[in-house]
Structure formats: C-alpha cells, structure tokens
Amino acid sequence: MKLDIALLAGDGIGPEVIDQAVKVCDAIATKYKHEISWKPALTGAAAIDAVGEPYPDDTHEICASADAVLFGAIGHPRFDNDPSAKVRPEQGLLKMRQKLGLFANVRPTFTFPSLIDKSPLKRERIEGTDLIILRELTGGVYFGERGRKDNGNTAFDTMTYTRAEIQRLAVKGFEMAMTRSKRLCCVDKANVLESSRLWRETVQAMEKDYPEVEVSYEFVDAVAMRLVQWPKGYDVIITENLFGDILTDEASVISGSMGLMPSASVGEKTKLYEPIHGSYPQAAGKDIANPLATVLSAAMMFEDFGLQQEAEDIRRVVNKSLAEGIVTEDLSEDAKAYKTSEVGDWLAKNVY
Amino acid sequence: MKLDIALLAGDGIGPEVIDQAVKVCDAIATKYKHEISWKPALTGAAAIDAVGEPYPDDTHEICASADAVLFGAIGHPRFDNDPSAKVRPEQGLLKMRQKLGLFANVRPTFTFPSLIDKSPLKRERIEGTDLIILRELTGGVYFGERGRKDNGNTAFDTMTYTRAEIQRLAVKGFEMAMTRSKRLCCVDKANVLESSRLWRETVQAMEKDYPEVEVSYEFVDAVAMRLVQWPKGYDVIITENLFGDILTDEASVISGSMGLMPSASVGEKTKLYEPIHGSYPQAAGKDIANPLATVLSAAMMFEDFGLQQEAEDIRRVVNKSLAEGIVTEDLSEDAKAYKTSEVGDWLAKNVY
Ligand SMILES: CC(C)[C@H](C(=O)O)[C@@H](O)C(=O)O
Ligand SMILES: CC(C)[C@H](C(=O)O)[C@@H](O)C(=O)O
Numbered sequence A, B: 001m002k003l004d005i006a007l008l009a010g011d012g013i014g015p016e017v018i019d020q021a022v023k024v025c026d027a028i029a030t031k032y033k034h035e036i037s038w039k040p041a042l043t044g045a046a047a048i049d050a051v052g053e054p055y056p057d058d059t060h061e062i063c064a065s066a067d068a069v070l071f072g073a074i075g076h077p078r079f080d081n082d083p084s085a086k087v088r089p090e091q092g093l094l095k096m097r098q099k100l101g102l103f104a105n106v107r108p109t110f111t112f113p114s115l116i117d118k119s120p121l122k123r124e125r126i127e128g129t130d131l132i133i134l135r136e137l138t139g140g141v142y143f144g145e146r147g148r149k150d151n152g153n154t155a156f157d158t159m160t161y162t163r164a165e166i167q168r169l170a171v172k173g174f175e176m177a178m179t180r181s182k183r184l185c186c187v188d189k190a191n192v193l194e195s196s197r198l199w200r201e202t203v204q205a206m207e208k209d210y211p212e213v214e215v216s217y218e219f220v221d222a223v224a225m226r227l228v229q230w231p232k233g234y235d236v237i238i239t240e241n242l243f244g245d246i247l248t249d250e251a252s253v254i255s256g257s258m259g260l261m262p263s264a265s266v267g268e269k270t271k272l273y274e275p276i277h278g279s280y281p282q283a284a285g286k287d288i289a290n291p292l293a294t295v296l297s298a299a300m301m302f303e304d305f306g307l308q309q310e311a312e313d314i315r316r317v318v319n320k321s322l323a324e325g326i327v328t329e330d331l332s333e334d335a336k337a338y339k340t341s342e343v344g345d346w347l348a349k350n351v352y
Helices: A014-032 A044-051 A057-065 A089-099 A113-118 A163-178 A194-209 A220-229 A241-252 A292-304 A308-324 A340-350 B014-032 B044-051 B057-065 B089-099 B113-118 B163-178 B194-209 B220-229 B241-252 B292-304 B308-323 B340-350
Strands: A002-010 A035-040 A068-073 A104-110 A130-136 A146-149 A154-162 A183-188 A214-219 A236-239 A262-266 A271-275 B002-010 B035-040 B068-073 B104-110 B130-136 B146-149 B154-162 B183-188 B214-219 B236-239 B262-266 B271-275
Touching: A002 A014, A002 A044, A002 A057, A014 A035, A014 A068, A014 A292, A014 A308, A014 A340, A044 A089, A057 A089, A068 A292, A104 A163, A104 A241, A113 A308, A130 A163, A130 A241, A146 B194, A154 A163, A154 A194, A154 B194, A163 A183, A163 A194, A163 A236, A183 A194, A183 A220, A183 A241, A194 A214, A194 B146, A194 B154, A214 A220, A220 A241, A220 B241, A236 A241, A241 B220, A241 B241, A262 A292, A271 A292, A292 A308, A292 A340, A308 A340, B002 B014, B002 B044, B002 B057, B014 B035, B014 B068, B014 B292, B014 B308, B014 B340, B044 B089, B057 B089, B068 B292, B104 B163, B104 B241, B113 B308, B130 B163, B130 B241, B154 B163, B154 B194, B163 B183, B163 B194, B163 B236, B183 B194, B183 B220, B183 B241, B194 B214, B214 B220, B220 B241, B236 B241, B262 B292, B271 B292, B292 B308, B292 B340, B308 B340
Parallel strands: A002 A035, A002 A068, A068 A271, A130 A236, A183 A214, A183 A236, B002 B035, B002 B068, B068 B271, B130 B236, B183 B214, B183 B236
Antiparallel strands: A104 A130, A104 A262, A146 A154, A154 B154, A262 A271, B104 B130, B104 B262, B146 B154, B262 B271
16 A cells, blocks of 8 residues: 655654654555655644744645644643743644544543553453543634633633534444444533533434434533543543543543553544654653554554554554563563663564 | 521432431530521422422522521432423522622542542552642633524533632632642643633732742643542642533542532632532432531531531541441441431431
C-alpha cells in the first residue's frame, strides 16, 4: 500500500515520541512492503514561533490531502498562565479538528496485564476493563460563541448542539457497540442542560434502528463516579465534547499507564491518530518520555487502513517490550530505564 | 441556643435518612440544652405531587426564615428519561439554591480509617486524604440562558460568570486555605473557555491579598485525572458549578463510602446541609439506606453555629458506630447489617 501520512510532531515531548512511531511504522512498511511517505508539518507553539499561527494553512493542506495524520502533542506552559494571550497553541488543535472535520474522538481504555499493579485502582476493580469513549469533538462549548460583556467583567461561553451533530456521533457509537458487547451508554446532564436533553432525545429516537443495542442514559456526575468505582460496567460510551474531555482523561488513569493510551479522531474523510498524554513539557528534550502511546496510535491507524496484521504486529511488539522491561523510566521500577529513543529502536528492530 | 431548622426530606431515601439525623440532633439538643424547632417543608418530586411545584413558595419562606436548612435528597427516575417533562424535581433544587443565595457548596473529602479498604483506590494512594472542594453553586451553565432554535433541532446553554460571582467564591476559598495548609487550587478550562479565563484572571488578581496562600491553576481534565491518581496532592479546590458537580462526585469515590460524605451549601445568609448521595430511589422505603452522611451533615451545621463540642460528639459517635459495626448493609460485609432506623436509634442513644 502507498500511504501519505502527515506528521505533526507539535510541542513538548511530541517530536520525541513521534520519532519512535516513525521508526516502528517504517519497519512495518519494510516488512509488509508498504510505502510510507511522511509529510512533516508545523503545529502548536512550534508553529506559533515559526509562523505566528498554531495551525497554518500549509499544515492544513498537508493534513487534508494525506491518507492520515499522526499527531504528537500540543501545548506550552508559557501560554497557560497568561489569560490574555491572543494566540494560543490550543487554538491550533481546535482549528485543526474543525477544519479537518474530526467530529469523533475514539479513546479505548484497557489494561495491560503486566502493568495492572501500576494503577491507583485495585486489581479486582480494573482487571479486564475494555471500554471505549466516543467523544464528540467539533461541537459544544468548544465551538460556540464566547466573549465578554460589561467592560470585561462578565464572560460567557455557549454550549450548542444540533440534532445532526449528535446523530453522526451516535451512529458511530451504535455501530461500535454492534461490533462489541452491544451496550451503549449516553452520558449527559439532561437534568439541567437543554443541549443534553437534545442529546438524550436524539439518541432515544435512534434506538429503534439498532434493536439489538441496549442503551442506557447516565448523568455525567454519576459516570465520573462509576468510572473509577466499576469501569468494567461500561462498554461504549458516547458523550459531548466537554464531558468527553473530562471523562476520557479520568478514564486514562484506570490502566495506570497514561503513557500507553492511544486515540483516534475521525471524521467523514480525514483520520488523525495521537497519544492522549499531552505535551508533558517537564520531560521535553530529555529522551525520557514513553513513546508507546504514540506507537499504539500508529497501530490504530494501520487497523483503520484495513491492515490488521500490521496493527497486531505493533501491539505484539509493544507487549513484548513491556514483558521484557524495555521501557522508559515511568514504567521501569527498580530495573534499568531505557531512553525514549532506545525503546523506539528496540521496537523497530523487534517488530520484524 | 434556640434553633429553627427547616427540614426538607425530599425524595427517595431522603425522608429515611433525615429522620435519623433528627434523632441525633434531638439527642444532642437534650444533652447541651439547646432547643431545636424543626420546620418540615415539601420539596422535589414530593412537592410536585403535592402542590405541582418542586420548590413551593411556602417552602422558601420556611427556609429563608430558618437558622439553617437540613436537606435530604431530590430526584425521581420517573422524570429522568422524559426529556420533555415540563416540571422536574431538580428545578426545585436549582431554584432553592438561587433563591436562598447558596453560592458555595462545600464538600470535604476524607477517609475513615476503618473503611479505607472499601475504596476502589489503593490504601497508599488515599490514606490521609483531606481535601475540600468549593463548588460555585448559583452561576455558570446551570443558570445561563438556554433554549432551542431551528424547530427544536438546535439546543443551547450559556455558561456565564461575572467577576463578582467569582470573587465571592474565591474569597471563601482563600479564607479556607488560610485555616488549613494554605494551598489553593483553581480548576478551570482556561485554554478553551472565556468564562474560565475570567476565573483565572480574577483569582490571580486576588493572590496579592493572601500572600501566604500558594495558588495553583489546573485544567479540569487534568484534575479529573490527578484526583484519583493522587488525591493527597490537593487541599482546597475552587471551581465553577459544572466542573464542581463532576469533580465532587468523582472525589466522593475516594473514601469508598459515598454514604458517609456530608456537604454544606452556604450563602450570605442561609446555610443548607445535605448528604451528597442523592435520592437513591432503588433503596427508598426499605429502611436500608446509610444515614451517616446526613448525620455528619448535621455535624457540619453545629460547627457552623459555633457549637464545636456538639459537632465533635456527633463525629465521635459516628466513628464509634463504624468501629463497632453498627452499620447499614452497604458497610456491613459479612457481619449483621443494621436497618437505617436502628443505626439512627443507636447513634441517638450513644451520643449522650
Ligand atoms: C488542549 C485542549 C484544548 C484539549 C481539549 O480540551 O480538547 C485536550 O485537553 C484534549 O483533550 O485533547
Ligand atoms: C440533581 C442535580 C441538578 C444536582 C446538580 O447537578 O447540581 C446534583 O447533581 C448535585 O450535585 O447536587
């Protein structure tokens, strides 16, 4: 297969982890005789520094015409405590999601047998957890009108959804549930929010099209609780953008190894793959960041290309690295910690 | 002391747990020669059934003129899956908060030595946790304009805050931090929301008035993660209404015993005390609900009246009931489970 992959390393540890994923993908390409052409492009603080804009048009062109996007991370602390900053790296992320139409963020949460004791949660609560959160990614309060009034003394943000936006996300949820245990949970705050009532009403109306799927409706505050109490109670969760932001991060704790959790953001056309861990600026440039989440994101990418064997090879080599302790310091306990680049080299070598 | 306490039992297990708190308070009153006059009033689904309104004017009169309000729970499943219901129990809760000006919800999270192994989190992660979340309760997306457009196909909610609303909540946060470890964490989503940027800017401007308090700013998604990873990292947290709703419920899991977590909602004048567990309809009428959270809420009430000794007596008898296994089925393991009313009787008898 010939694949054009846009490569957005971004900020912080982004470039380092992306490098390792590239090594592994290249090794897979050699093994299976694919031809990957990488198209690097600027994004985030890196792009602001270079061209004054976190998601430049050039970058968009590259992403829009690629077969997929592999993404590192965005964000720099220098912008976080300056509420008045006009240009912010995160704007690039939001613009990218919107312009590429990436309306669904797919976040699997699962445990690794060898790492289960790293979790802050007790083994019996999490062993066997296998859930997917489908977060709506281009609507809600992230994209509604916002601003100030009264000389800047009142601020507002608008959370807004259309029935069509909810439907297209929910369709993915129902379809995903059909390929799994046929349980779908719609998470909202319908006891307070009108947009949540539209969510609930829209999903309820779709139930008849998927008679085999058992649908439940839960409030976001209750789910924030149950997700840590009993994550095995969930299979496929669908939710709006802001709730999804909070719940997916919360869910990432379950496995005890945020550094291993991949994600995909999908739309009508483009698909983007990224680790969920963020730019982790404290570790940037030190060759210590865990590259496995990015490598596993690349596995999701191969799977979506229909290249199941390639995806499995990657997952297998990742599990092998965990079993043999070829891991970065976040996972190494007393044993020797490997550098980011060493882990990448080892994976690329062993994926053959 | 002469105390007029409005008594809002509400829905589900509300009436049962409230009954036990009344027994304990009456016992305390006898012991310390206080005179408590209870003023029962309708609220929630119970009030809808009786007078068509979840927070009737009569109820408001009683609450507004009382020295404090003791509240059970509100909510009934018959309204939850009917997005079109015109009158909903939760509206009563929101109206009550607004009309009584209860702008700050105070939720302590702590562990009980004897129950620590009930937590889904590992002992070493939670032992010694002692944090307080101060949730803004009368602003934000709960009270902004909301509605439908496009023939009902678009729904919107408005998240809005004024500088003054943020300040009065933050003052409480700073003051509370001063009486504790002098650490305050402001939780927002300032990388996306304008209202969060106003929060951050407002709190930043207040830092100079509390030079001893060390203030940190964290994003809500990160906190949703860290709260379960390392709850001991937090002392006083301040946050807006919706984030507070989600994070306080999440935090309630830490102790492993939601049935024990009290809360207070405070304003310029009235103060309201309630268990955080909600109406738990499945258990209603069975005399099995855990009354301890309501009893501990009453302890918070005595403390706020300056009756420290009374509060300590209540906490001591609660700990004694835990130590001696005089507990409801949620806490009883293999041992005998006591009924809600039996636990209440035991507490009232032993608080002398
Ligand atoms: C950086 C931020 C804008 C972003 C979001 O809130 O969507 C991040 O938290 C994420 O989840 O990808
Ligand atoms: C019942 C609901 C409206 C309420 C809220 O969201 O505030 C509840 O979840 C709470 O936290 O008291």
